[in-house]
Amino acid sequence: MAKKIVLNNGVHMPVLGLGTWLADPFPGLTGPAVEAAVREGYRHIDCAFIYQNEEEIGEALEKLFKEGVVKREDMFITSKLWSCYHDPNDVEQACKESLERLKLDYIDLFLIHTPFGVKRGEIFPTPDTVLGYDEKKMTLTWKAMEALLPLGLVKAIGVSNFTITKLEALLPTVSVIPAVNQVESNPQLLQRKLREYCRLKSITFVGYSPLGSPGRLEKEKDDVNLLEVKVIKDIAESHGATPAQICIAFMLSLGDATIPKSTDELRIKENFAASKIQLEDHEIQRMKQLDKGYRRNTYDWLLRPKVDSVETAWDIESD
Numbered sequence: 348m349a350k351k352i353v354l355n356n357g358v359h360m361p362v363l364g365l366g367t368w369l370a371d372p373f374p375g376l377t378g379p380a381v382e383a384a385v386r387e388g389y390r391h392i393d394c395a396f397i398y399q400n401e402e403e404i405g406e407a408l409e410k411l412f413k414e415g416v417v418k419r420e421d422m423f424i425t426s427k428l429w430s431c432y433h434d435p436n437d438v439e440q441a442c443k444e445s446l447e448r449l450k451l452d453y454i455d456l457f458l459i460h461t462p463f464g465v466k467r468g469e470i471f472p473t474p475d476t477v478l479g480y481d482e483k484k485m486t487l488t489w490k491a492m493e494a495l496l497p498l499g500l501v502k503a504i505g506v507s508n509f510t511i512t513k514l515e516a517l518l519p520t521v522s523v524i525p526a527v528n529q530v531e532s533n534p535q536l537l538q539r540k541l542r543e544y545c546r547l548k549s550i551t552f553v554g555y556s557p558l559g560s561p562g563r564l565e566k567e568k569d570d571v572n573l574l575e576v577k578v579i580k581d582i583a584e585s586h587g588a589t590p591a592q593i594c595i596a597f598m599l600s601l602g603d604a605t606i607p608k609s610t611d612e613l614r615i616k617e618n619f620a621a622s623k624i625q626l627e628d629h630e631i632q633r634m635k636q637l638d639k640g641y642r643r644n645t646y647d648w649l650l651r652p653k654v655d656s657v658e659t660a661w662d663i664e665s666d
């Protein structure tokens with residue numbers, strides 16, 4: 348059983364979860380993946396409206412609960428408020444719709460998916476409908492997130508893709524401190540300052556894309572395939588493990604949570620087994636040297652043309 352972390356409101360979250368992002372282009376893959384994962388022992392599934400596969404996940408979960416493979420209370424399910432639902436009047440409804448798709452009566456953790464807004468109702472943003480980040484509006488969205496807690500719709504609330512600058516703006520306005528900040532993090536993007544900041548503020552850091560998203564490398568950006576990096580391959584060899592397992596074991600060694608995505612049953616098992624690998628201190632130090640602060644997921648499509656740049660939108664100077 349995967350180790351758990353206690354969130355700032357006392358809710359327990361398994362540190363290793365199954366990511367379901369980018370499983371959506373192939374309907375029919377995510378349901379069986381979730382089923383295989385839960386049978387293997389995963390108890391944390393990371394979902395989102397925008398991944399467009401919550402219904403499949405809901406069906407898989409319903410089947411697993413009915414068959415007695417796992418109890419609802421032993422699962423930790425995350426979902427996320429998409430960026431076109433930042434209007435406070437839309438938050439409860441968006442949450443209820445995720446619940447309906449997931450066939451659940453509560454979500455363990457509900458996150459604001461991105462700090463960047465999109466015009467109300469425009470699910471897939473265009474350059475004309477992106478609204479960028481609005482510090483004041485975000486405080487109102489967060490208030491509406493807080494209102495979900497007493498309704499029993501969610502056990503914990505948090506944010507995703509927030510930088511230190513954005514958390515600094517939000518935190519003084521909140522009644523409930525976000526339980527989690529879920530951001531991209533892998534051996535070449537450790538986000539050390541953000542991790543430290545989150546720790547200081549009692550916000551649990553969850554890293555997505557711990558393998559560096561090997562399925563979507565962009566040649567023109569000189570993307571590195573982490574699974575081919577010599578240091579990682581060498582460490583993998585000495586543990587009789589795979590490079591993916593070493594990436595996951597390393598991310599877990601940092602004391603936070605991580606959610607590798609896979610829809611392949613063997614890789615789902617392989618990734619889960621990574622939590623048993625104990626890296627030596629010298630291996631952790633070698634892995635840390637791979638950090639180059641390279642962000643693959645900049646959400647360019649949510650940035651306002653001519654107004655936002657990757658640097659300003661992600662507070663790259665100040666981070």
Ligand code: A2P
Pocket residue numbers: 366555556557558559560561562563574589591592606607608609610611614615617618
């Ligand atoms: P697949 O779903 O076919 O297994 P990340 O979580 O960093 O975004 O990475 C997800 C990508 O990594 C997906 O393309 C996934 O493909 C692939 N992947 C997941 N687990 C492994 C593994 N153990 N070895 C190699 N590739 C993997």
